[in-house]
Amino acid sequence: MAERAVQIGQRAISWVAACFVAALTLVPLGAVFWSADSIAGVLTRDWGTVRFTVFQAFLSALISVLLAVPVAKALARRRFFGRKLLITLLGAPFILPVIVAVVGLLAVFGRSGIVNQLLGVFGAEPISIYGLKGVVLAHVFFNLPLATRMILQGWQAIPGERFRLAATLGMTPWQVSRTLEWPMLRSLVPGAAMVIFVLCLSSFAVALTLGGGPRATTIELAIYQSFRLDFDLGRAAMLSMVQLVLAGGAAAVALALAAPAGFGAGLDRVVRRFEAERGAVRVLDGVVLVAAAGFLLLPLGMIVLSGIAGLGRVPDVVYEAALVSLGIALVSTALTVGLALALARQGEVWGYLGLAISPMVIGTGAFLILNPVIDPRLVALPVTATVNALMALPFAVRILAPEMRAIEAEYGRLADSLGLFGWARMRWLILPRLRKSLGFAAGLAAALSMGDLGVVALFAAPDWATLPLQMYRLMGAYQMQAAAGAGLILLCLSLVLFWIFDRGGRVDVDA
Amino acid sequence: MRHLAFAAGVLAATSAVAETPILTVYTYDSFVADWGPGPAVEKAFEEGCGCDLQFVSAGDGAALLARLKLEGARTQADVVLGLDTNLTAAAAATGLFAEHGKTPVVDVPNPFGEAGAWTDTHFLPYDWGYFAFVHDKEKLPNPPKSFEELAKSDVSIVIQDPRSSTPGLGLLLWVKTVHGDKAGEVWSALADNIVTVTPGWSEAYGLFLEGEADMVLSYTTSPAYHRIAESDDGKAFAPFGRHYMQIEVAGKVAGTDQPELADKFLDFMLTDAFQSVIPTTNWMYPAMTPEAGLPEKFGSPLDPALALLAPAGEVGALRKQALDEWLSALSK
Numbered sequence: 001m002a003e004r005a006v007q008i009g010q011r012a013i014s015w016v017a018a019c020f021v022a023a024l025t026l027v028p029l030g031a032v033f034w035s036a037d038s039i040a041g042v043l044t045r046d047w048g049t050v051r052f053t054v055f056q057a058f059l060s061a062l063i064s065v066l067l068a069v070p071v072a073k074a075l076a077r078r079r080f081f082g083r084k085l086l087i088t089l090l091g092a093p094f095i096l097p098v099i100v101a102v103v104g105l106l107a108v109f110g111r112s113g114i115v116n117q118l119l120g121v122f123g124a125e126p127i128s129i130y131g132l133k134g135v136v137l138a139h140v141f142f143n144l145p146l147a148t149r150m151i152l153q154g155w156q157a158i159p160g161e162r163f164r165l166a167a168t169l170g171m172t173p174w175q176v177s178r179t180l181e182w183p184m185l186r187s188l189v190p191g192a193a194m195v196i197f198v199l200c201l202s203s204f205a206v207a208l209t210l211g212g213g214p215r216a217t218t219i220e221l222a223i224y225q226s227f228r229l230d231f232d233l234g235r236a237a238m239l240s241m242v243q244l245v246l247a248g249g250a251a252a253v254a255l256a257l258a259a260p261a262g263f264g265a266g267l268d269r270v271v272r273r274f275e276a277e278r279g280a281v282r283v284l285d286g287v288v289l290v291a292a293a294g295f296l297l298l299p300l301g302m303i304v305l306s307g308i309a310g311l312g313r314v315p316d317v318v319y320e321a322a323l324v325s326l327g328i329a330l331v332s333t334a335l336t337v338g339l340a341l342a343l344a345r346q347g348e349v350w351g352y353l354g355l356a357i358s359p360m361v362i363g364t365g366a367f368l369i370l371n372p373v374i375d376p377r378l379v380a381l382p383v384t385a386t387v388n389a390l391m392a393l394p395f396a397v398r399i400l401a402p403e404m405r406a407i408e409a410e411y412g413r414l415a416d417s418l419g420l421f422g423w424a425r426m427r428w429l430i431l432p433r434l435r436k437s438l439g440f441a442a443g444l445a446a447a448l449s450m451g452d453l454g455v456v457a458l459f460a461a462p463d464w465a466t467l468p469l470q471m472y473r474l475m476g477a478y479q480m481q482a483a484a485g486a487g488l489i490l491l492c493l494s495l496v497l498f499w500i501f502d503r504g505g506r507v508d509v510d511a
Numbered sequence: 512m513r514h515l516a517f518a519a520g521v522l523a524a525t526s527a528v529a530e531t532p533i534l535t536v537y538t539y540d541s542f543v544a545d546w547g548p549g550p551a552v553e554k555a556f557e558e559g560c561g562c563d564l565q566f567v568s569a570g571d572g573a574a575l576l577a578r579l580k581l582e583g584a585r586t587q588a589d590v591v592l593g594l595d596t597n598l599t600a601a602a603a604a605t606g607l608f609a610e611h612g613k614t615p616v617v618d619v620p621n622p623f624g625e626a627g628a629w630t631d632t633h634f635l636p637y638d639w640g641y642f643a644f645v646h647d648k649e650k651l652p653n654p655p656k657s658f659e660e661l662a663k664s665d666v667s668i669v670i671q672d673p674r675s676s677t678p679g680l681g682l683l684l685w686v687k688t689v690h691g692d693k694a695g696e697v698w699s700a701l702a703d704n705i706v707t708v709t710p711g712w713s714e715a716y717g718l719f720l721e722g723e724a725d726m727v728l729s730y731t732t733s734p735a736y737h738r739i740a741e742s743d744d745g746k747a748f749a750p751f752g753r754h755y756m757q758i759e760v761a762g763k764v765a766g767t768d769q770p771e772l773a774d775k776f777l778d779f780m781l782t783d784a785f786q787s788v789i790p791t792t793n794w795m796y797p798a799m800t801p802e803a804g805l806p807e808k809f810g811s812p813l814d815p816a817l818a819l820l821a822p823a824g825e826v827g828a829l830r831k832q833a834l835d836e837w838l839s840a841l842s843k
Contacts, residue, residue, distance in 0.1 A: 099714060106718070111724075208675070209718075210707060211708070213708045221710075229674055372585060473541055477547060480717055483717075
């Protein structure tokens with residue numbers, strides 16, 4: 001009886017969290033609907049937009065995970081100096097505000113960027129970064145690191161004992177791939193691809209800046225236009241529904257494709273990969289790592305270079321804004337981790353809602369609800385922190401849920417027999433084993449919140465600007481160099497926050 | 512929720528005790544920034560009004576109107592500052608704005624009648640400028656002189672999306688008012704000159720400075736920023752004959768609880784104290800030339816005869832048609 005009561009208690013927590021997330025996302029959507037004037041003709045008018053949105057998101061997700069698999073594999077089986085630093089730095093593109101990242105990409109791939117200058121030296125035709133290829137390139141730049149980290153976690157979750165056994169049996173790298181790595185990939189890759197697909201669905205600034213023109217219109221831009229230009233709330237709400245359905249479809253496909261890996265319990269030893277200790281495989285991994293590092297770190301280096309030049313011009317308000325952003329990021333991270341822990345065991349799907357609904361719609365809906373009750377300026381910061389938490393929640397849930405299931409599958413019965421339930425189970429069984437993923441998830445949440453331009457613009461408390469908002473203000477006043485300096489501060493703060501959480505999760509752990 | 516409402520009540524009560532009336536002005540982001548006109552305007556106005564002037568920022572001009580429509584009659588705003596003449600008809604149609612009842616003589620070109628006359632009954636201008644393509648004098652010594660020349664050349668440009676930004680909308684109306692029914696053809700011819708289309712002005716200008724395009728859609732006053740703030744004389748705008756204008760305006764909210772203060776602010780807006788900070792903070796022409804004149808190196812405006820503007824009442828219909836032409840020309 002006691003056991004049953006405890007299980008009901010855990011289920012109740014999950015339900016409360018699910019209802020909380022659903023209320024935070026669906027109620028604002030409803031509020032927008034409620035204020036809508038007309039909902040006709042949206043799909044026929046925007047068919048081209050929907051098609052482009054899905055196509056670029058599909059390509060971006062596919063290429064990101066295809067490239068991430070060899071990178072994660074190389075990172076999983078190689079030990080080298082600076083590996084930990086490289087893994088942290090690889091996370092940087094994902095957490096950058098779009099405009100900062102785009103500037104970095106342009107410095108490398110743009111018209112007067114490094115690549116075209118090199119091509120010019122050899123007399124080759126310059127390449128253009130604009131159009132579909134530019135959009136996909138930027139999305140891969142943003143999401144390859146995310147995919148790599150998610151898949152790398154999978155590799156590290158395979159018990160070292162399996163690889164030792166494989167070596168004892170004299171397996172070749174190919175056989176190890178088939179028997180050990182393929183099942184892990186099957187369980188992880190669809191989920192990672194789904195997250196990236198959904199993320200790219202709501203792409204706005206990337207698609208617009210690098211898309212080259214109205215051919216590259218995404219649903220999110222159409223939502224933006226409906227709000228800002230036409231003030232057609234009905235169309236905005238309908239377009240959000242389309243986005244929600246597409247994201248839901250992607251999630252359903254991913255869940256159907258993902259098969260549980262089921263490796264059984266291991267003893268968490270450091271993984272030594274006997275089958276990969278030969279020359280050709282070493283060279284291959286080296287090439288993969290150098291290529292990935294070059295692709296991801298070169299644009300970052302350019303951001304740092306231009307940022308240092310502008311650092312002296314950064315006005316003091318930017319530092320105040322940095323403090324505001326830090327505060328929001330910490331609150332938002334706590335909220336994300338709490339919700340993700342509650343949802344990771346049950347109701348995982350609710351965690352993805354924040355990804356599927358446009359922040360513009362959530363922000364506007366929240367505004368419609370709160371405005372009659374309270375001056376929006378008073379709640380600008382809490383609302384921003386909450387919406388940021390909702391946006392980070394899908395990643396946190398995606399990272400924690402498979403781990404949580406694996407822990408329950410492998411140690412659940414042991415814990416049951418020991419009578420470990422509720423908080424005790426959380427403290428003694430789950431949290432210690434979840435620590436690495438938890439640190440990673442918290443780091444992501446914090447860094448994402450730092451870089452988010454977000455709904456604060458809609459609620460606008462003028463004395464409490466966030467760092468990205470302050471950066472845009474600098475750009476709007478022609479002060480591009482100072483803005484580059486602010487961008488560098490943002491990059492550094494995001495990386496440090498990410499590093500502290502991620503590192504905190506891995507203290508005393510060899511990996 | 513109850514204690515949030517309580518907190519709001521406490522705050523309201525505190526300000527009531529202090530008995531300092533608050534004038535709330537909604538405006539766009541770059542106006543309130545520390546380096547924008549906001550701080551100087553606030554200081555100068557508060558010296559004489561015995562009130563607390565509070566700016567609330569919300570994106571750009573289009574976002575301001577959207578924000579006001581969202582809030583409707585419940586809005587806290589007393590004055591809205593930062594709409595432009597492409598938005599005034601839609602703004603007046605909401606019924607949320609009061610008539611100002613003033614007949615100022617302003618230094619804003621008037622393509623529709625007597626010079627200096629201001630006929631809009633709901634909104635008053637505070638600054639204005641011309642849209643123009645800005646280029647680097649050294650890299651592009653001989654810029655094209657019209658949209659046709661631009662289309663025939665291989666000069667590359669960055670523009671803003673008319674669906675998400677006011678400069679983008681300005682360009683759309685510029686091409687439309689110059690070329691009328693041929694606007695669609697002009698856009699088709701321009702398609703291969705357009706490197707990319709950005710969500711807003713900041714991204715486009717950033718791309719131009721990074722060397723991604725030869726020219727960028729901005730204002731005739733943009734080179735003045737580089738001359739004055741950066742001592743860089745290398746930027747210029749390309750004269751295209753007639754240039755489309757942007758006139759930035761402010762209006763009093765009909766439901767304001769501070770009607771007298773709001774009127775006082777609108778009057779203040781056209782005085783020297785306000786107008787003299789405009790050129791080098793907002794980088795636009797002031798609506799009333801300050802006594803001291805424009806700053807040295809700012810450059811005088813184009814001949815008013817070259818000013819181009821769509822009548823406020825026709826912008827709505829014109830925009831829809833021009834947007835369709837733009838979309839179909841550039842989607843091929």
